[in-house]
Amino acid sequence: MINLHNISKIYSPDIKALQQINLHIKPGEFVSIVGQSGTGKTTLVKLLIGEEQPSQGKIIIGGWDITKISQKERPILRRQIGVVFQDFKLLYKKTLLENVAFALQVCGHAPKKIKSIAPQVMKIVGLENKMHRYPQQVSGGEQQRAVIARALVHCPKILLADEPTGNLDSINTDEIIELLQKINKFGTTVILVTHNREVVNKLRKRVITLENGMIINDQAVGKYLL
Amino acid sequence: MFLLSFFRVIKFSLQDISRNIWLSLVTIIIIILALVSINLLLVVKVISSTAIDAVKEKIDISLYLKSEAEESKILALKAKVSNLVQVEDVKYVPKQIALESFKQKHKDNPEILQALIELGKNPLSPSLVIKPKDVNQYDELIANLNKIDDDIIESRNFDDRKVVLEKINSITNKVSEVGMFISIIFVFITLLVVYNAIRVTIYTHRTEIGIMKLVGASNWFIRAPYLVSSLAYTLIGISATVVIFYLFLSLLQPYLEAFFIGYNFNIITYFNSHFLLIFGSEFLVATLINFFASLVAVNKYSKV
Numbered sequence: 001m002i003n004l005h006n007i008s009k010i011y012s013p014d015i016k017a018l019q020q021i022n023l024h025i026k027p028g029e030f031v032s033i034v035g036q037s038g039t040g041k042t043t044l045v046k047l048l049i050g051e052e053q054p055s056q057g058k059i060i061i062g063g064w065d066i067t068k069i070s071q072k073e074r075p076i077l078r079r080q081i082g083v084v085f086q087d088f089k090l091l092y093k094k095t096l097l098e099n100v101a102f103a104l105q106v107c108g109h110a111p112k113k114i115k116s117i118a119p120q121v122m123k124i125v126g127l128e129n130k131m132h133r134y135p136q137q138v139s140g141g142e143q144q145r146a147v148i149a150r151a152l153v154h155c156p157k158i159l160l161a162d163e164p165t166g167n168l169d170s171i172n173t174d175e176i177i178e179l180l181q182k183i184n185k186f187g188t189t190v191i192l193v194t195h196n197r198e199v200v201n202k203l204r205k206r207v208i209t210l211e212n213g214m215i216i217n218d219q220a221v222g223k224y225l226l
Numbered sequence: 227m228f229l230l231s232f233f234r235v236i237k238f239s240l241q242d243i244s245r246n247i248w249l250s251l252v253t254i255i256i257i258i259l260a261l262v263s264i265n266l267l268l269v270v271k272v273i274s275s276t277a278i279d280a281v282k283e284k285i286d287i288s289l290y291l292k293s294e295a296e297e298s299k300i301l302a303l304k305a306k307v308s309n310l311v312q313v314e315d316v317k318y319v320p321k322q323i324a325l326e327s328f329k330q331k332h333k334d335n336p337e338i339l340q341a342l343i344e345l346g347k348n349p350l351s352p353s354l355v356i357k358p359k360d361v362n363q364y365d366e367l368i369a370n371l372n373k374i375d376d377d378i379i380e381s382r383n384f385d386d387r388k389v390v391l392e393k394i395n396s397i398t399n400k401v402s403e404v405g406m407f408i409s410i411i412f413v414f415i416t417l418l419v420v421y422n423a424i425r426v427t428i429y430t431h432r433t434e435i436g437i438m439k440l441v442g443a444s445n446w447f448i449r450a451p452y453l454v455s456s457l458a459y460t461l462i463g464i465s466a467t468v469v470i471f472y473l474f475l476s477l478l479q480p481y482l483e484a485f486f487i488g489y490n491f492n493i494i495t496y497f498n499s500h501f502l503l504i505f506g507s508e509f510l511v512a513t514l515i516n517f518f519a520s521l522v523a524v525n526k527y528s529k530v
Contacts, residue, residue: 049440071445079442089437106443108231150441 001027001189002048002158007057009043009213017043018213021057025191027157030184032192032200034224035210041193044210045162048191049081050074062157079107082151082159082188086166088143090135096146097122097131103150117153125149125179141172148179152188159183162193173199197224231447239454246427250459253423257463257516258470260412261508265471267405268504269493273482274398276491281390282361287382289354289371293321295378303376304354312367314359324350351380413515420459420516424452424523449524456520460512468505472497 002025009018018040025031035041046052047059050069058067066077090099101118109117122131125145135143144164151159161180165173177192177199184190194200200207200223207222208215217225243250289307291300300318308316319327325348332338342349358367371382428435438448475494482493497504 075439075442075444077442078440083440089433089440091434091437102437103441105234106438106441106447108228108234108447110230154442 001025001029001062002191003058003060004047005058005060007047007054007059009040009047009052010055016213018047018054021213021215023208023215023218025189027189028184028187030181030190030192030203030205032194032203032205032207032222033210034193034195034200034207036195039210040213041195041210042162043213045083045160045193048158048160049083050077075107079154080156080158082148082154082156084144084147084151084159084161084164086163088135088140088147088167090143090146090150092135095132095134096127096138096142096149099135099146100131100150100153103153107154121149121152122146124152124182139172140168141175144168144172144176145179148176148183152183156188158189158191160191160193163195164192165194165196165199170198177203200224235447235450235454238451239458242427242431242451242455243458246423246430249423249426250455253419253459254463254466256412256416256419257459257512258466260409260416261463261467261512262471263405263412264409264508265467265504267402267409269475269478270401270405271398272493272496274401276486276489278395278398280486280489285358285361285364287356287358287367287371289356289379290351290381291353291378292380293348293351295352299376299378300352300354303374303378306374306376307354307356307371310367310370312359312363312370313356315357317355317357319353319355321348321350321352324353416512417515417519420456421519421523423459424456424520425526427452427455428523452524453517453520456516457513460509460516464505464509464512467508 002023004021004023007018007021007023008016010016021044033041033044043052047054048061050066050073053069054067058065060066061077062080064077066073069077090096091102094102097118100121101114104114104117119128119131122128125148127142127145127149130138130142135146138146144167148159148161148164159180164180165176168176173196180190180192181203192199192203204221207217207219207224209217209222209225289303291303304316304318307313325342328350329339329342356367356371358364435448472494475497479492479494482491
């Protein structure tokens with residue numbers, strides 16, 4: 001599904017965000033990428049969604065070499081990878097449902113299709129009763145659910161969650177992790193980038209540990225080591 | 227799908243304009259100012275060229291002949307002058323007709339008329355009134371007329387109207403130069419304002435643009451609403467300019483009528499008959515300028 005061959009990202013001779021990363025993630029896997037702040041976790045996410053290009057190496061996603069992805073191809077990649085960020089990135093002048101529908105609108109889907117898909121996805125994430133509320137009228141956990149719903153509308157093969165629980169309390173954190181597990185059970189590959197020790201240890205899934213831009217540990221059923 | 231995206235682009239663009247209404251208004255006003263200044267320059271050009279034509283029409287050269295000159299000799303001289311390449315037309319004015327037109331010209335001046343009666347005879351000479359083909363050949367024509375040596379010629383009155391013409395030409399050129407300079411400044415300001423308006427709009431929408439990119443919106447879908455906005459600014463600007471300018475022209479026309487009595491000059495008719503050429507080309511050029519400014523702003527600032 002995802003293959004990274006000798007990936008390095010060097011911003012300047014002093015700033016080496018990632019060095020010699022070799023990684024293979026199988027379809028349907030649930031992988032946690034852990035590490036302290038500044039170890040290159042977010043750079044890795046940026047490389048996977050084509051926001052940045054590696055200085056060295058090759059990235060292949062689903063057989064598609066995205067190492068030197070063009071501006072034209074980038075939207076196609078983004079429709080195949082759902083992304084969830086810590087800061088939600090919701091539009092506060094739109095309701096939760098409208099936020100989800102917006103993702104379909106900007107990709108040119110028909111209104112009929114949007115009307116049918118968006119509420120369904122809201123139901124999957126458990127927001128069917130709050131979908132007409134604005135982001136500021138719901139809790140952080142519910143906002144993050146709406147973000148996950150938005151990431152799911154394109155039925156992506158991969159869901160990338162970069163610190164999705166960073167702004168949430170423990171109850172909401174558990175709910176979001178449960179939701180990610182549920183999505184993973186449907187067959188979506190989930191990559192969870194986090195530094196939440198409890199979450200990682202509770203999951204009992206594959207854990208990749210980064211330190212100073214390098215993979216120092218990759219365990220099939222791992223724990224937070226740092 | 228393309229049509230659907232196209233309508234969504236229009237919708238997003240209209241949202242951009244209405245959500246940044248003050249910025250949109252300033253942009254449109256600057257466009258109007260630029261277009262009005264260009265059209266004012268055009269009005270000055272039209273009026274001055276009409277004035278020059280009027281002066282040109284009035285330019286003629288009179289060759290005064292001796293009172294006792296025989297008709298046959300006068301007609302022979304007329305034919306000789308008519309043959310000159312620089313001559314458009316030669317009119318023979320007999321002394322009787324000259325007297326009648328003199329009386330007509332001074333009908334309100336009883337002292338002059340009384341003096342004529344007291345004189346008891348026609349003091350005026352017959353003349354040949356020569357109209358040049360081209361005012362620019364005025365000097366050559368005078369030189370050729372000076373070469374004609376005929377004893378029936380009494381005097382040669384070569385009023386140098388060319389100086390007047392040159393002065394008008396020089397004033398017109400100066401006005402055009404100043405107008406052009408002002409127009410260039412306005413075009414430059416328009417370019418900057420539109421560029422800035424789009425830049426500020428993009429800045430205020432950076433979260434939305436970021437989300438669009440995140441969820442896989444194509445690049446053209448992200449950029450197109452801003453380009454459509456620039457097109458809308460131009461369209462509104464040019465429409466408002468047409469309304470404002472026609473109002474101005476209808477106020478100006480009575481003064482021009484009074485100034486160009488007998489010349490059948492109507493500035494509104496001129497603009498009506500050249501409407502597509504004037505406003506169409508202004509729309510095209512303004513659209514290109516705004517589109518270019520927007521494209522630069524979008525390419526530079528939509529990389530959120």
